[in-house]
Amino acid sequence: MAEVATAPEAGQLATADSPQIAGKSPWGLAWRRLRRDRAAIAALIVFVLIVVTSFAAPLYANHIAHTDPFQSNVDGTITQNGKKVSVLQTNALGIGVTPIGPTWHSQYFLGADSQGRDVMARLLYGGRASLLIGIGSALIACLLAAIVGLVAGFFGGLIDSILSRLMDVIWAFPVYLLAICISTVLLVKGLQVGPVGVNPNSLWLPTIIIGVVYVPYVARPIRGQVLSVREKEYVEAAIAQGASNLRLIFSDVLPNVVTVVIVLLPLMIANTILTEAALSFLSIGVRPPNASWGTIIGDGQELLYVRPWVSIAPGIMILLTVLSLNVLGDGVRDALDPRAKLRVEGDGS
Amino acid sequence: MFDSKRRLFALALVGSAVALASGCGSSGSSGSSSGGGGNSSGGSGSHMGGTMKLQATGNPDSLDPAIAYEVESWQNLIMTNDGLTGFKRVGGPDGATLVPDLATAVPQATDGGKTYVFHIQPNVKFSNGEPVVPSDFKHAWERDFLVGSPGTWTLGSIVGASKCTAKACNLSSGVVADDSAMTLTVHLTAPDPEFLDKVALPFSDAVPKSAPNKDIGTNPLPATGPYMFKSYVPGQSITLVRNPQFHQWSKDAQPQGYPNEIVWQLGLQADAEVTNVENGNADWMFEQPPPGRLNEIATQYKSQVHINPLTATYWFFMNVNTPPFNNLKVRQALNYAIDRNATVKLYGGPALAQPTCQVLPPNFPGYEQYCPYTANPAAGGKGAWTAPDMAKAKSLIAASGTKGQNVTVWSETTTLSKSEGEYVVSLLNQLGYHASLKSLDRGVYFDTVDNSSNKAQIGWWDWYQDYPAASDFINTLLSCGAYIPNDDHSNNAAEFCNKSVDSTIKTALSQGATSTAAANQSWAKADQMITDQAPWLPMFNPKNIDFVSKRVGNYQFSPQWLFLLDQAWVQ
Numbered sequence: 027m028a029e030v031a032t033a034p035e036a037g038q039l040a041t042a043d044s045p046q047i048a049g050k051s052p053w054g055l056a057w058r059r060l061r062r063d064r065a066a067i068a069a070l071i072v073f074v075l076i077v078v079t080s081f082a083a084p085l086y087a088n089h090i091a092h093t094d095p096f097q098s099n100v101d102g103t104i105t106q107n108g109k110k111v112s113v114l115q116t117n118a119l120g121i122g123v124t125p126i127g128p129t130w131h132s133q134y135f136l137g138a139d140s141q142g143r144d145v146m147a148r149l150l151y152g153g154r155a156s157l158l159i160g161i162g163s164a165l166i167a168c169l170l171a172a173i174v175g176l177v178a179g180f181f182g183g184l185i186d187s188i189l190s191r192l193m194d195v196i197w198a199f200p201v202y203l204l205a206i207c208i209s210t211v212l213l214v215k216g217l218q219v220g221p222v223g224v225n226p227n228s229l230w231l232p233t234i235i236i237g238v239v240y241v242p243y244v245a246r247p248i249r250g251q252v253l254s255v256r257e258k259e260y261v262e263a264a265i266a267q268g269a270s271n272l273r274l275i276f277s278d279v280l281p282n283v284v285t286v287v288i289v290l291l292p293l294m295i296a297n298t299i300l301t302e303a304a305l306s307f308l309s310i311g312v313r314p315p316n317a318s319w320g321t322i323i324g325d326g327q328e329l330l331y332v333r334p335w336v337s338i339a340p341g342i343m344i345l346l347t348v349l350s351l352n353v354l355g356d357g358v359r360d361a362l363d364p365r366a367k368l369r370v371e372g373d374g375s
Numbered sequence: 376m377f378d379s380k381r382r383l384f385a386l387a388l389v390g391s392a393v394a395l396a397s398g399c400g401s402s403g404s405s406g407s408s409s410g411g412g413g414n415s416s417g418g419s420g421s422h423m424g425g426t427m428k429l430q431a432t433g434n435p436d437s438l439d440p441a442i443a444y445e446v447e448s449w450q451n452l453i454m455t456n457d458g459l460t461g462f463k464r465v466g467g468p469d470g471a472t473l474v475p476d477l478a479t480a481v482p483q484a485t486d487g488g489k490t491y492v493f494h495i496q497p498n499v500k501f502s503n504g505e506p507v508v509p510s511d512f513k514h515a516w517e518r519d520f521l522v523g524s525p526g527t528w529t530l531g532s533i534v535g536a537s538k539c540t541a542k543a544c545n546l547s548s549g550v551v552a553d554d555s556a557m558t559l560t561v562h563l564t565a566p567d568p569e570f571l572d573k574v575a576l577p578f579s580d581a582v583p584k585s586a587p588n589k590d591i592g593t594n595p596l597p598a599t600g601p602y603m604f605k606s607y608v609p610g611q612s613i614t615l616v617r618n619p620q621f622h623q624w625s626k627d628a629q630p631q632g633y634p635n636e637i638v639w640q641l642g643l644q645a646d647a648e649v650t651n652v653e654n655g656n657a658d659w660m661f662e663q664p665p666p667g668r669l670n671e672i673a674t675q676y677k678s679q680v681h682i683n684p685l686t687a688t689y690w691f692f693m694n695v696n697t698p699p700f701n702n703l704k705v706r707q708a709l710n711y712a713i714d715r716n717a718t719v720k721l722y723g724g725p726a727l728a729q730p731t732c733q734v735l736p737p738n739f740p741g742y743e744q745y746c747p748y749t750a751n752p753a754a755g756g757k758g759a760w761t762a763p764d765m766a767k768a769k770s771l772i773a774a775s776g777t778k779g780q781n782v783t784v785w786s787e788t789t790t791l792s793k794s795e796g797e798y799v800v801s802l803l804n805q806l807g808y809h810a811s812l813k814s815l816d817r818g819v820y821f822d823t824v825d826n827s828s829n830k831a832q833i834g835w836w837d838w839y840q841d842y843p844a845a846s847d848f849i850n851t852l853l854s855c856g857a858y859i860p861n862d863d864h865s866n867n868a869a870e871f872c873n874k875s876v877d878s879t880i881k882t883a884l885s886q887g888a889t890s891t892a893a894a895n896q897s898w899a900k901a902d903q904m905i906t907d908q909a910p911w912l913p914m915f916n917p918k919n920i921d922f923v924s925k926r927v928g929n930y931q932f933s934p935q936w937l938f939l940l941d942q943a944w945v946q
Contacts, residue, residue: 098801100717120726121682121920122669140666140721141797213813214829227783227811309788309814314797315804316811328667328790330646 059361066357069350076347080153087147090132095151096315099142104133113142124332136335139325149339152317156344159233159311159318160299166237167294168287171244176283178245179252180275190249193242204239205301209310232311236301243297244290248283255282285362292355296348303344319344417623417630422928422944427634429940430648431641431661434609438595440580441515441524446839446937447661449577451639454615454632454941455600456580459493459512459559460571461628464939466931471843473571476628477507477581477599478559481571488566488888493559500620501583503597509559510552511581519578520544521588525864526578532567566888572842601632602941613639632941633929649922652679658924658945659938665790666723672922681921682726683932686736687839688848689722691784691799691912692869697830699777699808706909708775710748712768712802715760718914721794728915730760733906734848736916740891741845741883741898745906756903768806778807785824785834788814792835795914799833822863827870833912836868842935845898846884853905854880869910876904 050058060066087095102113106129113134114123125138135146178189196204209232216226217234224230255261261278269277299319305311306320314321319340326336435448440456443449453464461476463469475481478493485492499507519527520539530536534549551560563570573579586596595604603618615637623631640657648660649668653676664672672680693700693709700706715730722728729737732746747756750764772778782803786796796812803810815823824831841847851857851866855877858867883897905911921938923930926946931939 096801097805098717098798100720100798101714114720116720116724117670117674119673119677120724121673121680122671123666123720123724124670140794141801213815214823226813309793314793314812314814315800328646328665330667331671332667 056361060357063357063360066354066361069353069357072346072350073354076153076343076350077157080150080157083147083150083154086150087144091135091144091147092133093144093147095143095147095317097143098315099138102142104129113138114140125329125336127333128335136339137333139322139333139336140329141325145322145336145339148317148322149319149343152319152322152340153343155229155312155316155318156299156302156320157347159229159236159302160295162233163235163237163240163298163302164291164294166234167240167298168244168291170237170241171248172280172283172287174241174245175248176252176275176279179249180256180271180279182253186249189245193245196239197242197246199239201239201243202301202304205235205305206308206310208235208239209305213310227313229312229316232302232305236298236305239301240294240298244287244294247286247290251283251286252279255279258282289355289359289362292351292358296351296355299344299347299351303340417626417942422633422946424633424635425944425946426636426638427659427927427940427943427945428657429637429639429659429661430643430651430657431639432643432645432648434641435613437590438593438604438607438613439522439591440577440582440596440598441519441522441526442590443577444525450661450936450938450940451604451613451615452577452580453600453936454602454637455595455604455618456577456598457499457600457629458574458577458579458581459495460575461625462575462933462935463627464630464933464936464942465627466933466939466942468934470931470933470935472627473575474625474627476575476625484566484570486562488568489563491561491563491570493561495557495559496624497557498622499599499624501581501597501599502603502618502620503583504620505583505585505597507581507599508552508554509557510554511583512559512579513546513550513552514584514586515579515582516550517544517546518582518586518588522590524578526576529573529576529578532563532565532570534562534564537564568887569842569844569846572844576841600629602637610642612641630942633944634941637940652922652924655924655926658927658943659940660922663723663791663920664922666721666794669723669727669920676922679923679925679927681923681930681932681938683919683921683937684738685839685917685919686739686843686934687837687917688731688734688736689718689728689795689835689837689914689917691795691833691914692824692836693833693910693912694831694868694870695908695910696827696870697832699775699780699782700832702775702777703909704771704775705777706912707748708768708771708806709802709912710909711764711771712806713799713912713914714763714802715914716762717798718795721798722791722915722917723920726918727920728917731913731916732760733902733913734853734911735845735898735902736840736848739840739845739848740843741849741895741902743899743902745899745903747907748909756906772806780808782808782810782832784810784812785820785831786812786814787817787820787835789817796835799912825865825868826863827858827860827865831868834868836911837917844887845895845902846880846887849898849901849905850880850884853910871905871908871910873904873908876901876908879904 087093099113103110104113113126116123125140126134128137129135134144137145139145174189178186212231213226217224217231261274264274264278302311302318303320306318307324312318312321322340323337329336431447435451436445437443437448440452443452457477459476459478460473460481463472463474473481477496477499479496482491482493495509501507516530519530521541521544523541533546535546549562581599582596593607593609601618601621602615605614605616607613617635645662645665648662649664649672651657652660693706695701719725719728719730732748735742744759745756746758746760749760750762752758784796784800786792793814800810800812823829824834838848838852853867853871855872858870858872859865879897879901883894883901886894886897919937928944929942931942933939
């Protein structure tokens with residue numbers, strides 16, 4: 027009987043004829059798949075560039091534009107082509123005031139807003155606020171959702187029912203409407219929970235509000251995954267060995283659920299940035315004179331006919347950020363769960 | 376009257392109105408002057424007919440004359456309703472003249488100024504055919520109290536009014552209505568030289584006895600004017616048509632209108648309204664054109680723009696009971712620091728507003744120019760504002776020891792209020808405070824900042840006169856009685872209560888019954904005392920911009936009712 031040739035087993039000592047194949051961890055494999063997804067990498071680069079330029083706002087404002095983007099400059103002037111020009115210009119009739127348009131130079135690169143402030147400098151500072159709130163609220167949403175999803179999915183029964191119904195109640199409200207309602211109520215006196223208070227002017231307020239309203243959107247898929255993982259054999263084995271609930275959650279369930287969070291995180295950041303922009307546009311998010319992309323769009327609303335760049339520029343930034351996060355999110359999902367893509371392709375073929 | 380155009384309007388005793396285009400209007404002309412002289416009133420002739428198309432962003436606050444307290448509402452109600460007296464329905468200064476309306480004449484007060492006897496016009500009917508009788512006015516006044524009207528302050532001097540509540544009101548002791556003799560006798564508790572002006576406001580319009588003692592909502596009451604409401608769909612439209620029961624008994628008070636139909640389209644944004652007027656899809660927009668479109672309409676549609684002065688003041692109140700503004704030095708510092716030209720620029724430009732340091736608007740009873748808060752002030756402060764004095768402001772702030780405190784500036788979410796608020800925030804930060812802006816929707820803004828429990832430190836406010844009397848500004852907004860703690864409707868958001876000022880106000884009020892000149896001197900003194908105490912940060916006195924379509928003719932601007940809608944023609 028001829029010998030059946032078999033492939034060398036993983037970890038088998040290498041010989042001169044059969045070099046050892048080093049196995050990759052699941053994370054390593056995922057990273058390799060992500061690296062090969064050019065669209066996702068391009069999106070990541072775009073997002074990182076946006077983050078870096080936004081956080082370089084003070085450098086731009088102080089050393090390039092030489093402006094304070096939070097200070098009104100209604101009577102200010104700049105020198106253009108050797109001539110002194112008002113930043114806010116009145117026509118000969120004394121009716122109507124028009125801010126200076128894009129100069130495409132260091133000062134007032136994108137022009138001025140109705141307060142005479144440099145739009146480009148505010149755009150970069152606005153990016154900081156929008157990204158901080160967007161990322162912060164997404165992290166809050168994911169953290170709270172992970173807790174809720176884990177507890178509900180793992181323990182089941184009455185706990186699951188209560189938590190699931192609570193999530194259903196929150197989910198029943200359109201997310202924007204709920205965020206607007208909560209923001210309006212907390213706008214006047216801020217948030218006080220026991221000894222912990224959040225000032226109504228603080229960026230933490232919109233961060234917490236947006237994070238809370240998005241919890242159900244992450245908690246549900248996490249709960250679903252936990253329900254699935256809980257029935258696996260290795261979990262049953264661990265239970266049989268006498269593992270405590272805490273050990274089961276952190277050692278067996280959580281590691282298999284965290285990929286869900288990682289996939290959802292970029293998508294959540296995109297959603298929270300959009301929500302922050304909407305709240306700030308409605309004057310119930312970031313407060314003037316602080317800037318965010320939403321407040322700048324709101325500032326430019328009355329100038330759409332004469333200085334459209336004031337609203338268009340932050341709109342483009344939101345578009346690029348959300349688009350890059352969505353593409354990145356798709357790439358991360360494909361990298362972490364390639365079978366999802368195969369299942370989709372299999373169904374389609 | 377509150378607020379920008381959305382609240383009560385007051386009369387303007389303005390001597391002359393400024394118009395972009397001069398000359399009396401006819402359809403398709405270059406626009407009409409607001410001077411009134413030579414304009415036609417009382418719809419007749421070839422211009423009768425057509426449908427006038429108007430636009431507004433929001434709904435009127437009410438179509439109930441007992442409850443309506445906004446401009447948009449009153450501009451409708453003057454076309455549908457009538458009171459005992461009225462203001463002459465013409466443009467220009469003459470529009471501030473008090474004339475008899477449903478009374479046959481403006482009565483003289485007797486009994487030491489405490490009794491008025493009105494003779495009521497015979498043969499006037501409500502739009503449902505019921506005849507108007509004197510007891511309808513008594514019913515209207517009692518109804519004001521029962522429905523919780525914001526205008527009951529106009530009736531406070533009537534005997535018996537002090538006992539009226541929302542549950543019960545009987546004015547029989549103060550109002551004697553003789554329906555057979557068609558007379559209405561009103562007894563006051565004390566002489567009130569402003570009583571005849573007060574009853575010219577819609578709160579005192581005649582209503583039929585069938586009118587329910589609650590807000591009529593979208594079912595307007597039968598009324599006496601040349602128009603009646605055909606339909607009202609909130610957020611969508613209001614339609615007025617000719618009242619078949621109307622006949623013109625007084626061309627001065629209630630002339631026949633020109634259009635056959637007047638239709639309001641509601642729910643539009645100001646930008647869209649401008650475009651509609653430009654395209655001829657609408658004849659007028661209620662809102663002021665947004666600042667971003669002013670240059671366009673002023674240059675490309677010059678003949679369709681009319682600018683008129685308003686007796687109004689725009690300011691930021693400073694809460695004298697809340698730090699840091701409980702310190703006089705801080706309040707005065709802000710008055711020195713503010714660049715009033717910048718605030719005018721944010722409003723729309725120097726042709727549209729005039730800087731001010733004081734309470735009363737120019738050309739108003741009791742007005743004497745006064746501004747100590749300027750660089751190089753005139754002797755005694757009796758001059759105009761010229762420029763800010765930042766050095767003086769900073770030295771006052773340093774002396775106050777309040778630098779570095781947190782300040783929240785309140786504003787409405789409207790473009791103008793928010794932009795002025797942002798400017799004040801910037802100014803406070805420049806002076807060393809940590810300031811931020813809090814903007815609320817107009818619907819809740821005033822209730823919030825007016826309520827002392829919210830401890831609003833500094834916030835946006837504006838006021839348009841109800842009628843030409845200094846008391847309507849000073850007594851209504853800055854007397855001790857105007858400050859009602861923990862109440863949404865306290866007009867005195869600055870919580871200002873100064874005994875010396877109050878004493879001067881009382882003197883002026885009592886002098887008003889006997890000597891207008893003496894009273895005006897006292898009002899001027901009160902204005903200066905208040906300015907020195909600086910509970911306000913006055914910015915400017917605004918002008919009104921009306922943008923009309925090309926086909927609108929006979930444009931007239933009344934100092935009391937602004938654009939006289941039904942006195943313009945569209946064909």
